[in-house]
Amino acid sequence: MQYSEIMVRYGELSTKGKNRKDFIRQLGRNVRHSLHGFEGLDIRAQYDRLHVALNGNDSTQVIDRLKGVFGIENFSPVIKVEKDFEAVKDTALQMIQAQYESGMTFKINTRRQDHQFEYDTNQINDKLGGHILRNVPGIKVKMKNPDITLRVEVRLNGIFLSSETIPGAGGLPVGTGGKATMMLSGGIDSPVAAYLGMKRGVKLDMVHFFSPPYTSEQALAKAKELTSKIAGYAGSINFIQVPFTKVQETIKEKVPEGYLMTIQRRMMLRIAAAITLSRGDKGVFTGESLGQVASQTLESMMAINDVTTLPVLRPLVSMDKTEIIKIAEKIDTYDLSILPFEDCCTIFTPPAPKTRPDLEKTRNFEKLIDVEGLMQESLDGIEVTVIHPGENFMNQSEEVFAELL
Amino acid sequence: MTYFDNSATTKADPEVVSTYDKVSEKIWGNPSSLHQFGEEAFNLLEQSRKQIADLLGASQSEILFTSGGTEGDNWVVKGTAIEKRQFGNHLITTAVEHPAIHNSMEQLKQLGFEVTYLPVDEHGRISIDDLKAAIRPTTILVSIMAVNNEIGTIQPLKEAAEVLKDYPKIHFHIDAVQGIGKGIQEMIMNDRVDFVTFSGHKFHAPRGIGFIYARRGRKIAPLLTGGGQERNLRSGTENLPAIAAMAKALRLLLTDERQKVAKEAAIKRRIFDHVQQFPLVTTFSEDNAGFAPHILCFAIQGVRGETIVHAFEEKGIYISTTSACSSKKHLASSTLTAMRIPENLSTSAIRISLDDHNTLAEADEFNQVFDQLYDKFKILSA
Numbered sequence: 001m002q003y004s005e006i007m008v009r010y011g012e013l014s015t016k017g018k019n020r021k022d023f024i025r026q027l028g029r030n031v032r033h034s035l036h037g038f039e040g041l042d043i044r045a046q047y048d049r050l051h052v053a054l055n056g057n058d059s060t061q062v063i064d065r066l067k068g069v070f071g072i073e074n075f076s077p078v079i080k081v082e083k084d085f086e087a088v089k090d091t092a093l094q095m096i097q098a099q100y101e102s103g104m105t106f107k108i109n110t111r112r113q114d115h116q117f118e119y120d121t122n123q124i125n126d127k128l129g130g131h132i133l134r135n136v137p138g139i140k141v142k143m144k145n146p147d148i149t150l151r152v153e154v155r156l157n158g159i160f161l162s163s164e165t166i167p168g169a170g171g172l173p174v175g176t177g178g179k180a181t182m183m184l185s186g187g188i189d190s191p192v193a194a195y196l197g198m199k200r201g202v203k204l205d206m207v208h209f210f211s212p213p214y215t216s217e218q219a220l221a222k223a224k225e226l227t228s229k230i231a232g233y234a235g236s237i238n239f240i241q242v243p244f245t246k247v248q249e250t251i252k253e254k255v256p257e258g259y260l261m262t263i264q265r266r267m268m269l270r271i272a273a274a275i276t277l278s279r280g281d282k283g284v285f286t287g288e289s290l291g292q293v294a295s296q297t298l299e300s301m302m303a304i305n306d307v308t309t310l311p312v313l314r315p316l317v318s319m320d321k322t323e324i325i326k327i328a329e330k331i332d333t334y335d336l337s338i339l340p341f342e343d344c345c346t347i348f349t350p351p352a353p354k355t356r357p358d359l360e361k362t363r364n365f366e367k368l369i370d371v372e373g374l375m376q377e378s379l380d381g382i383e384v385t386v387i388h389p390g391e392n393f394m395n396q397s398e399e400v401f402a403e404l405l
Numbered sequence: 406m407t408y409f410d411n412s413a414t415t416k417a418d419p420e421v422v423s424t425y426d427k428v429s430e431k432i433w434g435n436p437s438s439l440h441q442f443g444e445e446a447f448n449l450l451e452q453s454r455k456q457i458a459d460l461l462g463a464s465q466s467e468i469l470f471t472s473g474g475t476e477g478d479n480w481v482v483k484g485t486a487i488e489k490r491q492f493g494n495h496l497i498t499t500a501v502e503h504p505a506i507h508n509s510m511e512q513l514k515q516l517g518f519e520v521t522y523l524p525v526d527e528h529g530r531i532s533i534d535d536l537k538a539a540i541r542p543t544t545i546l547v548s549i550m551a552v553n554n555e556i557g558t559i560q561p562l563k564e565a566a567e568v569l570k571d572y573p574k575i576h577f578h579i580d581a582v583q584g585i586g587k588g589i590q591e592m593i594m595n596d597r598v599d600f601v602t603f604s605g606h607k608f609h610a611p612r613g614i615g616f617i618y619a620r621r622g623r624k625i626a627p628l629l630t631g632g633g634q635e636r637n638l639r640s641g642t643e644n645l646p647a648i649a650a651m652a653k654a655l656r657l658l659l660t661d662e663r664q665k666v667a668k669e670a671a672i673k674r675r676i677f678d679h680v681q682q683f684p685l686v687t688t689f690s691e692d693n694a695g696f697a698p699h700i701l702c703f704a705i706q707g708v709r710g711e712t713i714v715h716a717f718e719e720k721g722i723y724i725s726t727t728s729a730c731s732s733k734k735h736l737a738s739s740t741l742t743a744m745r746i747p748e749n750l751s752t753s754a755i756r757i758s759l760d761d762h763n764t765l766a767e768a769d770e771f772n773q774v775f776d777q778l779y780d781k782f783k784i785l786s787a
Contacts, residue, residue: 218444332464335465335466397445398448401449404428404449
């Protein structure tokens with residue numbers, strides 16, 4: 001079916017009062033961003049809906065991209081017909097036939113903006129319904145919860161038909177919720193937390209700690225690749241890599257084993273907080289889920305959180321691992337996340353980290369290391385890369401291989 | 406030479422062989438090795454997997470490499486039996502499956518599993534009512550081939566998928582060894598199927614390589630345990646040159662699939678229309694959408710299949726008795742037997758199997774040779 005436009009309905013946006021205009025403008029920008037590369041699309045973010053005129057582009061590809069844009073409740077592919085009722089009848093019939101399977105029910109739902117049109121709403125419903133009943137053997141009309149609802153909108157510039165409503169990603173447009181940093185390790189949880197953060201409209205900068213030679217180039221590439229996967233929801237993402245070897249080595253050398261992990265995490269959060277403030281971001285997201293590992297007990301969180309007054313946001317805090325995995329699979333990060341490369345959280349893990357670290361002891365042990373100096377050294381070594389959706393970091397020979405395959 | 410035995414095996418495509426050679430020479434690291442050299446091999450392995458997944462509309466983790474069709478069939482049948490044995494001991498398949506399915510089922514029967522073989526009609530096709538009637542609370546697997554390897558019948562896969570939607574716990578397996586690239590991908594990769602078997606050498610890849618599709622979330626026990634390759638489901642160092650070659654072969658196969666299928670169908674039709682005119686000929690395949698475009702099976706009454714095969718061979722045309730697996734055992738075709746074709750007729754059956762490298766000119770050549778031979782056969786038959 002050759003559709004002429006995609007009609008996008010806003011989600012929660014519509015309840016945002018005075019901010020609504022900004023939200024719609026941001027959504028328009030994000031949609032434009034995500035549809036970058038298609039030629040001739042005409043995107044208009046209007047007060048009640050956003051319209052993407054396809055001008056000959058393939059609707060399925062456009063729809064696939066739109067499915068990843070937050071702030072969209074649902075959308076419908078639409079066919080525009082001239083104001084000729086015979087043409088409307090033909091198109092309506094084709095659309096129903098494309099979807100019809102035996103036993104299905106339908107209804108026609110007409111809205112008329114153009115009151116000069118030759119038929120009124122009821123007449124249109126009647127005439128179209130009759131036409132379909134005559135030409136689709138076995139189809140029945142049902143007013144409540146029909147299988148197919150054919151929407152007919154008579155506007156001033158034409159008649160618009162749609163019969164499918166495709167759910168969007170929901171949430172709020174990325175960028176409307178401000179900016180924050182995200183501590184991205186490379187495991188299953190952090191990309192999911194990032195996804196959920198972005199779903200609430202927050203634009204995220206990824207902070208990734210790496211510790212060569214204890215962590216490999218592959219682990220770094222994996223974190224970048226994960227970022228490029230979730231960049232699909234944000235347009236592009238700043239990836240901030242922080243050298244962490246010296247910090248970890250020093251902690252390992254000076255701090256009692258039971259507190260290695262807690263103090264390491266404190267250093268990470270300190271550095272992340274410093275980066276957050278220097279970039280004008282307003283909070284730190286993490287992939288922590290309560291009770292999952294030693295560092296994720298309430299006691300640990302308290303001991304770690306002690307280093308900053310910035311909001312530390314944990315979208316996964318009450319989720320089960322299976323729920324997290326489900327989302328990871330949905331956003332296609334799971335297979336990447338489970339690739340077995342050591343990350344900086346798994347090296348130097350003591351056999352028995354304290355699950356209930358004592359805050360006072362933690363503070364005292366930390367005095368054994370030069371917190372300020374180590375932090376500064378890490379911050380001086382930061383590298384920032386802008387990562388776009390679909391960029392490839394894991395497989396540098398992809399193009400060479402593509403010729404083989 | 407005219408090669409009409411593509412259901413037995415196909416000639417490896419020169420481009421595919423070149424991929425095989427290049428990978429053998431240059432990317433011979435073990436994908437499991439940690440160093441850069443192993444990493445490169447790992448990346449090629451995964452890129453090949455992704456290419457295959459994309460071509461089939463599956464996701465990367467749903468493709469698992471095997472040594473070929475026989476392993477794939479054995480794996481799905483026995484792997485399901487092992488994995489799901491506490492949920493039931495009943496398996497359903499058809500009376501016309503490849504021996505890789507049939508004999509796996511028989512082996513399971515000896516271990517106490519129960520097997521229902523769905524009967525087929527005169528076209529070699531199962532009935533959906535029989536399938537519905539066969540399902541029990543203890544059924545754990547339904548295994549149906551896409552295209553019969555002996556006469557080319559396409560089974561009602563979509564209808565079976567619809568039935569099985571009411572039984573979401575049953576594993577649904579399709580043996581698509583003869584079905585890939587034959588214009589029915591939509592039927593095979595349907596929205597209910599859980600496992601699908603594929604074999605590389607049936608589509609111009611080398612021997613000894615194949616893969617299965619395994620729907621995400623569906624569990625199957627491994628048959629080959631060891632070093633944990635293929636997500637711990639199929640151990641053994643990956644046959645990377647063959648895997649890359651197969652990924653390429655599949656891409657080539659599915660490029661312009663529609664035109665290739667139309668070409669094969671036209672060749673089949675030309676031979677079909679010709680041989681049908683002769684009174685001693687009984688055709689088992691038909692020329693309609695219920696049959697694959699590349700397989701034509703018919704018998705010449707009173708002449709043994711082997712005799713016909715060798716007579717054509719003398720004229721440089723390579724065909725087979727019904728299947729390569731059974732032909733050397735001088736057995737009557739199991740598919741034709743299941744169709745209740747009398748043995749004196751089924752032992753006279755031959756199979757022509759085409760691919761896109763065949764031409765209409767070869768069909769004409771076949772028909773000419775057929776005319777010459779038929780006069781001799783007439784005497785034999787009388």
